[in-house]
Amino acid sequence: MVETTVSRAAKATSPRVAKRIRGLSDRAIAWIFVAPTIFLLLAINIFPLIWTIRLSFTNYRVNRPNKDVEFIGLRNYERILTDTDIWMTMQATAHFLFWTLFFQVLIGFTLAWLINQKFRGNDLWTTIIVLPMMLSPAVVGNFWTFLYQPQIGIFNYVVAFFTGADVTSFSMIGDINLAPWAIVIVDTWMWTPFVMLICLAGLRSIPDSIYEAAECDRASKWRQFWTITVPMALPFLMLAVLFRGIENFKMFDLVVQLTGGGPGNTTTLTSIDLKREAFERWRTGYASAYAVILFVTVFGLASIYVKALNKVKER
């Protein structure tokens, strides 16, 4: 009889250990395998979350460890939710979130649809298009600050070429009206390829036979697009929006490198403001309440989004 690895391992196991293992139920063995993951999840995710909720009801400051920590009830929440600066920060985040998702979905889906058409060199184009998302956000933020420079940046020259405006008449990251759009443009440039890749996966999963059947029924290309392509790629598109939505809600590095939250507070997104409260002003309890508000918002949005995604998949 051929001796397998399992039988060799069984022979090598001492009788005492073998007896103990044989005594375990399948459920117990399953728990042994799952326990390290659950432990890590509790230690890294659940415990900090509970601790943050606890701190949000106190006046704790991490730079004053010897000061007595007082329970102040809902005062931190009250202060945050009546602060007009934080209200402006939320609006800046909403502007960033809405327009980045809008442009990324629009351009990403269009690019995916174009790449999905059979033409020579589409693999090369795919590689070129996905290059921006392979770069570090810090690097992207840094080199776009040069591209946006009013005197030497190429961006102003391109805009001036198409609009006829004076090259130095505007500054993308120095103007309070243009800076919010500057960060939208950079994020769109960097992350549209990600949306494109997911949409491309969706488009390539549609069997040709469906299009052939539509051709037999003499459906126009326009009708095929709206009744086959879009509905079948929709779950993928929604997944891309979910990923990008959550990522952009906590956008930090790219914007800090590009504008530093300025001019004024026009590009201060919630995550930047939260970091300032926690690690520059050292108001840990206040920052914890801020984090809890953002967490509940993202969690609630993700819940209804996943429900919608499941409904689309069931269709």
Place this chain on the structure above:
Amino acid sequence: MSEFFNGLLRLRRGPWEMVASILIALGVFMLMQPFVLWAFTYSFIVTLVGTVMFIIVSHFPE
């Protein structure tokens, strides 16, 4: 419409999830809208109620 209210009364998952989703969406809109400060002030409680409700009602029968 009456089916929706019947579902609510019989504690069915679908209509209750719908109510929770509307509350969450309303809360997020209130949080990020640029019009009135009071809506921003009460946004968190609306989102929180919606989120907790969503977690609870997702265990209701279909």
